[in-house]
Amino acid sequence: MSSIKCECGHLNPEGTDICQNCGRPLSTEEKSKKLADMRYDGAAIRSKTHKRTVVDKIWNFFSSVKIGVSIIIAILVASAIGTILPQVFYIPGGGANEAQTARYYEDNYGIFGQIYNALGLSDLYGSWWFMTLVGMLGISLVVVSLDRGIPLYKSLKNQRIDRHPSFLKRQRLYGEGQVDDPDAVMKKAAEKLKSQRYNIREKNGAMLAEKGRWARWGPYVNHLGLILFLFGVMLRALPGFYVDESMWIREGETLAVKGAPGLYLENKGFTFDVYTQENTDEVFSEAIDRVGSVASNYQTDVALYETPEGELPGSTNADLVKEYSIVVNKPLKHEGFHIFQMDFKLDELSAMTFALENKETGESLGELTVNLDDPQKEYDLGNGAKVELLDYYPDFSGFEDGEPQTATPVPNNPAFLFKMITPEAPDGETSFVAIRQTLEPLGENTYKLAFQKADTRDVSGLTIRKDKTIPVIVLGGVIFMIGVVQGSYFNHRRFWIRKSDDGKIQVAGHTSKNWVALQRELDAVTEYAGLPAYTDQRDKEEQTDKPEGDSNS
Amino acid sequence: MSKQQEREKKRKRQQIIRTAILAVLAIAIVYTIVVNVTKDEDIVKVGDTAPDFELVDLEGNTHRLSDYRGEGVFLNFWGTWCGPCKKEMPHMEKYFNEFEDDGVNILAVNISESDLKVQSFANTYGLTFPIVIDKTNSVRDAYNVRPLPTTFLVGPDGKVKKIIETEMSEQEIKSYMESIMPS
Incomplete structure (x- = not known):
């Protein structure tokens, strides 16, 4: 080598x-x-030292700051493109069905939507190439930090006190001149620098005054934070670390909590309150006048159950854990799971009441209430009258081959096939009852089921979240900010002072940032110790020079 | 010369460290991508042991999947309102009668509908195989069933042999049932 x-x-x-x-x-x-390149203190950054094997080539690729910045730009551009149209998880159905998803984009956004979806941009953040980009950024951060951080550390740790005069000459702040008593000047300079909290080292008539070296680690601390952050995000992919599900639950229903095996939730009631002119202070009255009503509360009262260890799905054996009222921003918390109030649907049909009436006389033989969740086979009205429920169609959508059809299991448009047994018709009369529609498929009936009233209930939309990666992500963010502060608000300042035998003194200064402060400090030392006057050697056209290389990314 | 050798040794060590770092990062990234890209699909995959469960049928009998170990189970998730389910149920009934004595069972899991609705459906189509109702959706979640009908073919060893997320033809039902017959 x-x-x-x-x-x-x-x-x-x-x-x-x-x-x-x-x-x-x-x-x-x-x-x-003319001036020394003080980035990494002139040390060979590792990727420059040899480029032979494949591993070296990959390493060198990722160690390039240009590549790192390109990756960041690519991620930014891709992320921006992902915001043009809603992503699949925001569209109805959540992208579970590909054909349905394709149709949605086509119907809503035309040709552009079709192309957008076909290119996979509708699930951009979950695409393999986007994750690859983020992964490459991670590699770049690790490699760049090692590649530059280690040589810089070594270089600063082993830096020589008595640098060659040519090194001093090539620093941005530089001065030289004859003094009467070099030893006395050096001594006074050391004194003053010490009072400015510089760390002084002397050797062979040369002095190195240094402070704030730790500011140079800022960018690497910053990178460490970012890497931790990405690691936290990566953890979400592992089973058990991250759950984000949603479910609908009707009042009175008990359902398994999605994404949380063994937990069950019973909806004991949903409350939707609004501010009205009567129950609120002045503050909202204007808004109420304008929009009619302002929601004051969305609340689901629930009971949480947990099955004992070893119990199987489907088992009804569960113990009550707690009862709780889930309100917006006050989730139910249990074993790392947070259950949030997210959505609601008001007034879904839950029960319907009919009266068995004689069509001619209008005389009623009694009423029956059908619970749409659990309809019964038979409703006995007494006095020899009863109603049999032959079949029930929760979401009646018309007839097919003479058979009534239901589109969904949700009671949006309930229809019933009843058999009415009355003293007048002991063999029963068949009646098909739907909303605003009664059919008598087997001939004229003497009785009818007259709709009396409907009961409704609300459906609550809940979101179930669990995120064990939060501490890692927060820690990453905190470390990131520490790095930013360390690198931005603190500077690494150094002075080199050297005397030669003929009574000449050289003085040079360098800082990672904030040259004004460095000059102010040097001014004070010059005045106090009688050092030769210095100049700022930086050319005028270099004024726009970037600050010291290791700036924060 | 010894200095040269020392450098060479240092370089080799550096090579190993670099290779190790890049390998660890690459493995982590590839793993993350694979898990993310495939995750929403399969909680239960072909080859996995079918998650055990316990549900009650229309007659009030409790069925536990693990009780069928040693026999094939044709595990069908369905709803009364789903068109394809209506079409395939009569075929399932036909081959249930044919293969029942050969150790192939059908468990039809209805997703939280009312007893009356499920009963009337069973009567309409004259179904005799056990129909259980998953009132709390917990079994549906355990299998992550999305489209209806979805059928899991569970072999005599309790492992999932195949997952079918579409309507099955009569011929397919027959061959699927034969495929999980204990030998």
Whole structure:
């Protein structure tokens, strides 16, 4: 492996810009510059040191900041495209049925929607290529951090105190001049720098004053936070870490909690309240005047049950865990599960009451109430009158081959096939009763079932969430912010002061950020210790130079 | 020279570390993608042991899936309102009668409908195989059944042999039932 030998005798790895020992420029590119490239302190970033095997090639690819930025831009663009049309999980059916999904996009967004869906953009965030991009960003973060962070750390840890005069000359803040008593000047300078909380090291008539080195780790702390964040998101894919389901539950129903095996929920009642002019303060009256009503509460009173360990699905053996009123933003919490109030449907039919009436006289033989959840075979009205329910069609959609059909199991449009047994017709009369429609398929009847009233109930829409990754994601976010603060609000400042035997003193200064503050500090030291005057050597056209390389991404 | 060797050794170590880091990251990413892309489909996959459950039929008898171990179970999820279910049920009845004595059972799981509705359906089509009702949807969730009808063919070893999410023809029903016959 090739290496670069410096004039001082130090062997530097290939790709080194500035001798890691004395500070002389090594590469031709570096030599041609007037100012030293202090990014990574001139150390060879790892990817530059050798490029031979496939692993090295992959490593080098990901270590490129250009590639990293390109990946970030690609993710941003893709994420933006994903917001043009609603994603599948927001459309009715949630994308469970492909044909239905395709139809939805075509019907609602025309040709564009069709193409959008066909390209897989309708489920962009769940697509393999989007996840690959995010994964590549993760690799890039890890590789870049190791590739640049480790050499920088080593370089700063092992930095030499007595750098070569040429190194000092090539710093942005530089001054040199004769002084009467170099030793006294150096001593006073050290004194002043110490009071400015600099860490002073001296060797061979050279001094290195340094503070805030830890600010240089900011970007790597920041990357660590991001990597943790991505790791947290990745954990969601593992079973048991993340649940996000929704379910509808009618008042009075007991259903298994989706995504939470062994848990059952009973809906004991749904409440939907509004503010009215009577029950509220002044504040809402204007809004109420404008929109008619303002919701004040959505609430589902529930009982949560849990089956004992080892009990099978379908078993009715469950113990009450607790009763709770789920209100918006006050979810029911149990074993990491949060059950939220999300949606509701008011007034679904739950029961219908009919009177058995003589069509001619209008005389009633009694009433019967059919519970649409649990209709009975027979309703005995006494006095020799009874009604048999032959069949029930919750969502009557018409006849097919003379047979009544139901479109869904939801009681949207209930229809009944009754047999009425009365003293006048002991063999029974058949009547088909639907809303606003009565058929007498087997001939004229003497009796009819007259609709009396309907009972309704509400349906509550709940969302079930469990997310064990939150602590990891929060920790990642906190570390990320610490890194940002560390790298942005603190600077790594260094001064090099060197005396030569002929009474000449050289002084050079460098900072990762905030040159104004560095100059102010140097001004104070110069004045106090009588150092030679310095100048800012940066060319005017370089004023727009980017700040020190390791900026936060 | 020894310095050269040392460098070479260091380089080799670095190679190994790089390879390991890249491999770990790649495995994590590929795993995440595979799990994410395939997840919404199959809680129960072909080859898995069919989740056990316990449901009550129209006569009040409790059926537990694991009690059928050693025999094939034609596990059919259905609803009275679903058109394809109406078409395939009579065929299922026919082959149930044919294969019942050969150790092939049918368990028809209705998704939370009323007893009356399910009973009238069974009467209309003259169904004699056990029909159980999943009142709380817990069995449906355990199998993550979405379209109706969905049929799981459970072999004598209790493993899922095939999952059918469409309507089955008479011929298909026959061959499916033969496929789970204990040998």
